[in-house]
Amino acid sequence: MTMTDTPVVDNGINLQALLDARDALGADPAAAQFQWRTACTWRSGTHSHHTVHTFEGLGSRQSHNQVFAFDVDHPECFASEDHGPTPVEYVLVGLAGCLTAGVAAVAQMRGIQLRSVTATLEGEMDVRGVLGADNDVRNGFSAINVTFTIDADATPDEIAALVAQSQKRSAVYDVVTNPTNVTVEVR
């Protein structure tokens, strides 16, 4: 026997577990129904406090290994106290995290070793919408631009393909680029 020079690709992704989950949940749709949750308490003004802890999935209640807590606020230039990022910045964090996790998972699947991945996100917004100054201006982002810089053992085309596949499977990319039904009730 001779030693073959097969590089070991390790992006910190447990690929076998993902493939097993795909097979198992593909055969058991009920277990694939997840419910993600947050709880929010208003503090004062535009400041609110949020916790993320439990969720439903795999047929039972699941938990994060700690209670994650966050503050949301508006900045001082809007006469607020800036106790945390704005709501829209949280959306950008979610989008960045989703696309980046996808890049790592797809790279692992394709045998590509990542060395570094960074991204900047820019969300354009005309705030005349939220201020009610112009009803023709939408409240949300007019556009979002994501720019990745990736150092990996791969060609530029292979790297571009990683990012494209990540977009194709990204939950938050889907949420942002397509409409989702939201019901709001008061109890």
Place this chain on the structure above:
Amino acid sequence: MTMTDTPVVDNGINLQALLDARDALGADPAAAQFQWRTACTWRSGTHSHHTVHTFEGLGSRQSHNQVFAFDVDHPECFASEDHGPTPVEYVLVGLAGCLTAGVAAVAQMRGIQLRSVTATLEGEMDVRGVLGADNDVRNGFSAINVTFTIDADATPDEIAALVAQSQKRSAVYDVVTNPTNVTVEVR
């Protein structure tokens, strides 16, 4: 002169500043163009680190009063290390914070004193989408349910109207319920 019994409504919202901003930015659309930003660094696997600090608006670079930092990850039941909430939970935090800030601002505008506002958000997701187990299942939320509990000096109808008006002016509600164009490039 007699003292009138006018209750002082204080929800921590600087109403005059908001009205002034609406007038000023309504008359100066260039100043109303904001750009919100985040920066992301991949750590390992599905774990990434994010910072939120500067943004553009009012015709110049603005800053939060600190660098806000966040970790995004997947939970242990997905064979990840759970260093932070999932990307989709960040979206729920943003939605909750946006609607809640709106409730406070609208209440101030309408002279309604809030005593407490809490909300729970539930995002339903069939994870066969993101796992690639079924191409007919979308990657994002199939639905989001928001439930507010509000204690205020107001009738149930007035409280329901507060929430409805907050939805009408919410940036993140718009982002989630309507499509936004996202461009992704690799440099």
